[in-house]
Amino acid sequence: MEEDLIKRRPFVLRAALFLFSALCSLCIFALFAMWLLVRPDSVLPDHWNPTRPLSITAPVTPVTHWQLFLAARDEAACRDVLARAGVGFSQLKEFTSGEHCGIAQRGSLSTLIGAQVAPVETRCSTALRLAMWEHHELQPAAKAHLGTDVSQLLHIGSYNCRKMRTSRGTSSGWSSHATARSFDITGVRLSDGRRLTLLKDWEGAGPEAAFMRQIWRGSCRWFRLVLGPEYNRLHADHFHLQTTGWGLCR
Numbered sequence: 603m604e605e606d607l608i609k610r611r612p613f614v615l616r617a618a619l620f621l622f623s624a625l626c627s628l629c630i631f632a633l634f635a636m637w638l639l640v641r642p643d644s645v646l647p648d649h650w651n652p653t654r655p656l657s658i659t660a661p662v663t664p665v666t667h668w669q670l671f672l673a674a675r676d677e678a679a680c681r682d683v684l685a686r687a688g689v690g691f692s693q694l695k696e697f698t699s700g701e702h703c704g705i706a707q708r709g710s711l712s713t714l715i716g717a718q719v720a721p722v723e724t725r726c727s728t729a730l731r732l733a734m735w736e737h738h739e740l741q742p743a744a745k746a747h748l749g750t751d752v753s754q755l756l757h758i759g760s761y762n763c764r765k766m767r768t769s770r771g772t773s774s775g776w777s778s779h780a781t782a783r784s785f786d787i788t789g790v791r792l793s794d795g796r797r798l799t800l801l802k803d804w805e806g807a808g809p810e811a812a813f814m815r816q817i818w819r820g821s822c823r824w825f826r827l828v829l830g831p832e833y834n835r836l837h838a839d840h841f842h843l844q845t846t847g848w849g850l851c852r
């Protein structure tokens with residue numbers, strides 16, 4: 603028994619030494635990473651730095667969704683990100699109505715970065731995801747398919763104190779519209795004067811339908827649940843863009 607222990611000791615010692623040096627290397631690496639990320643004159647660009655605030659117009663990197671997550675849950679940070687990008691989102695006092703309805707982080711959205719919006723009350727986090735979608739999907743798709751910009755986003759609102767609607771009627775659960783965590787888009791007006799709607803332009807083989815389908819797919823990158831004409835007849839005339847959910851995109 604005693605002999606056994608003596609034989610095993612060098613192995614235990616070697617393992618302990620290995621563990622110790624691995625821990626030391628990890629500490630040195632962590633300190634270096636912290637130094638790189640946190641120092642104000644970091645050489646790492648902000649859109650690659652998870653400790654820096656989101657910029658809507660910065661290139662999208664693997665860090666962008668983390669920055670978006672942080673900005674969306676902190677009202678002051680969210681308002682700051684929108685203001686720096688020139689999004690028109692004036693602050694309103696938040697309110698609650700009953701047990702299930704109300705708007706936190708409340709404001710009135712009147713413009714995104716390039717597109718006007720008929721003024722609408724919503725949450726800051728909803729406006730923020732809309733602005734990301736506009737800048738990274740909507741405007742590039744308009745340029746690519748239609749050779750112009752989107753000058754106005756057409757919508758049917760965000761806040762609505764109601765229960766969920768399904769194709770079989772009203773469900774027992776509360777809609778994400780009851781807390782303004784959703785936004786319903788019906789179409790766009792283009793800088794050249796054309797007006798595109800889901801009802802008129804979703805089907806077909808032309809560039810208008812290709813544009814519609816691209817912005818629908820693109821919205822799934824910035825919202826957690828997206829329902830459109832492919833989902834059911836209730837969504838034949840609008841995209842339902844929701845900031846909460848588990849990735850359903852139809």
Ligand SMILES: [Zn+2]
Nearest residue numbers: 784785786842
């Ligand atoms: Zn909706």
